[in-house]
Amino acid sequence: MKYILLPVLLVCTLALQAQNINQDALRKLQMAEFAISKLYVDSVDENKLVEEAIIGMLEQLDPHSTYSNAEEVKKMNEPLQGNFEGIGVQFQMIEDTLLVIQPVSGGPSEKVGILAGDRITAVNDTAIAGVKMSTEDIMKRLRGPKDSKVNLTIVRRGIADPLHFTVKRDKIPILSLDASYMIQPHTGYIRINRFGATTAEEFLTAMKDLQKKGMKDLILDLQGNGGGYLNAAIDLANEFLNQKDLIVYTEGRAARRSNFYAKGNGNFREGRLVVLVDEYSASASEIVTGAIQDWDRGVVVGRRTFGKGLVQRPIDLPDGSMIRLTIARYYTPAGRCIQKPYSGKGDDMQEAYAKDLLDRFNHGELMHADSIHLPDSLKYQTKRLGRTVYGGGGIMPDFFVPMDTTQYTDYHRNLVAKGVIIRSTTGYIEHHRQELQKKYKNFEAFDKDFEIDEAFLTDLRALADKEKVKFDEAQYQRALPLIKTQLKALIARDLWDMNEYFQVMNATNQSVQQALKVLNEGFYEQLMDKTTTEL
Structure with a gap:
């Protein structure tokens, strides 16, 4: 027992010396745990009691200070380790x-x-x-x-x-890159799903391959990317920025300001750059996006990002569990705080924070650019051109793309939830794999000529009936283009890989199509000439 408490007591002693914390609070906690473990009417699990006490304390702080047991720590680290x-x-x-x-x-x-x-x-x-x-x-x-x-x-x-x-x-x-391909002559496309240990290396390999194919401009897709390692974000941003350009800085009450700069040895410091983001792009994604926007290195297309800009320090505990404690906030080069506001304590704070995206949807922010009204105090200027950008949590895009809800119906949601779309694809592939491979020698031929026929859709509706998905003709017709695209993309994935899946999906992805419009119709140059532009 003494061995287990020693690291905790050492940390507490250092904290008491540095912050002059009231020792009565520490004694109170120790006495309560001792009394419960020794005097309670039934036997208790001391480890569980301590875990719940830690969780309860962290819940009073912010939405991202968390406790993870040893098994959770292993699962949490694995996707980022590469x-x-x-x-x-x-x-x-x-x-x-x-x-x-x-x-x-x-x-x-x-x-x-x-x-x-x-x-x-x-x-x-x-x-x-x-x-x-x-x-x-x-x-x-x-x-x-x-x-x-x-x-x-x-x-x-x-x-x-x-x-x-x-x-x-x-x-x-475990790859960080979902896709990399030439989306049009001279324009490459790279999609990153997380920032892990191998992200920068994967990106560099993909970028050099695209440059060999004639890439001059790049669309960097960070839609849905929830973040990952800070170092991976810094390494990626370094590929685009000049020497000594500030990428991000951190600052907190007990953590002095730390600056992170570009080395100037990046491989795509010239050429037009478009970054795609949405409401699920968070943390490391926001660091990269904020740095690119603040230095006028590229333009941002999509919707306001999530707004997760808190620095967590992992504190390993003796049993392999871990506390992730917020010690600072991330700030973009222009001084914008990435973290969105949060208020309240405990469950109220957690609930309000969790439903923030729903509130944004209900408020109309995800569908209408003019639904966001920010005070002048949240205006900042970019570092080179002096363009106005906004703080207040998350990164605001230069070109807003509304969420497309026209094809998302209850019928379609039920098809997805019951696994009907995936299972229909699986059944189709099982019966037609050799036929498809013989008919389509490569993805290009498949992408050009393959279409979802009525027989396929009849089987899908039959499976939906079997899974008790109530048919609605109007909703089915509204969702039909989306259903066909998803089916074709899943077949492409099964026959080839994720790269081909995203090539099919991106043909109708509105943010991707707007990025191409920005590059092809002069909007990029207008923005970089400080002209206010709306699509």
């Missing part, structure tokens, strides 16, 4: 069976001959299909230390007997 150890397949659970969407290129499953469309029914002779096993439990069985082996039983369409494979686990990359 890899995990396992068999290397992208999969989906379809009717209680694991369906392989794609084996990871060069991964252990591909090496032994596992194919897209295979169904894994057993792991080390333990059935995982038809037994209602959770996805988490299945993943635990498939993952394991590098070089360890796992035996898989596979059912493959067209082959009567099950197949058996022994897979040697290896490190499997």
Whole structure:
């Protein structure tokens, strides 16, 4: 017990010396825990009591100061570390069976001959299909230390007997880039889904490949990117900015100002740059976007970002758990605080913060640019051109793109929620994979000529009926273009990869199309000449 308390007492002692905290508060907490553990009528779990006390204290601070137990810490870190150890397949659970969407290129499953469309029914002779096993439990069985082996039983369409494979686990990359391709002559497109340990390296590889294909301008898509490592954001921003350009600075009550500068060795410091953001772009995404906007290095297209600009310091606890404590705020080069306002305490604060996006939707902000009214006190000037930009939480785009709700109906939402769209695609691919691969030698041919036919849609509606999705003709017709696009994109993903998926989806993505309009119709140059422009 003394060993466990020593680090905590050491931290508390340092805090008392530095901040002159009332020692009575610490004694009060210790006495309460001691009394409960020793005198309460029933036995208690002391570790659980301490955990709940920590959680309760952090809930009084801000929405992002949090406690995570040891298992949660491991899960939280894995997506950002850039890899995990396992068999290397992208999969989906379809009717209680694991369906392989794609084996990871060069991964252990591909090496032994596992194919897209295979169904894994057993792991080390333990059935995982038809037994209602959770996805988490299945993943635990498939993952394991590098070089360890796992035996898989596979059912493959067209082959009567099950197949058996022994897979040697290896490190499997978790990629930050969803897509990179030439979206038009001289214009590249790169989509980043998170800021992890390998983001800058992945981006640089993709960018150099696009430059070889003639890229002069770049669309950087950060829509839906919830953030990640600060260092990854700094490394990415460095690719666009000049030497000694301030990227971001942090400052807090007990944390002195820290400045982060560009090194000047970036590979895309010239050429037109458009950054796409939306209400789910947060944290590291906002750091990159704010730096690019403040230095007039590029233009921002989309909707106001989330507004998560608090610096968390991880404090590791002896049992492997961790506190993430807010110690400072992020500020853009022009001095804008990225963090949106929050107020109240405990549950009231958490609830209000969580429903902020809903409030923005109800207020009309996501559909109408003129619904946002900010005071002059939140006006800032960019560093080179002196353009007016706004603070107050999140990054305001230079060109607003309203959320398109015309095709999103209750019928479509139910199709997605019940897995009808994905399962329809899976069934179609299973029956037509060889036919599609023979007919379309490459994605370009598929993208040009493939169309969702009425037979496919009839099967989709039949599956929807089976899943008790009530049919509504008017809503179906409204959502039909979106349904067709999603089906085609999912087929492209299954036949090729995520790169091709986004090529299909981006053909109708309004922010992507507005970015092209900004580049192609002179709006980019007008903005950089300090001309106010609206689309």
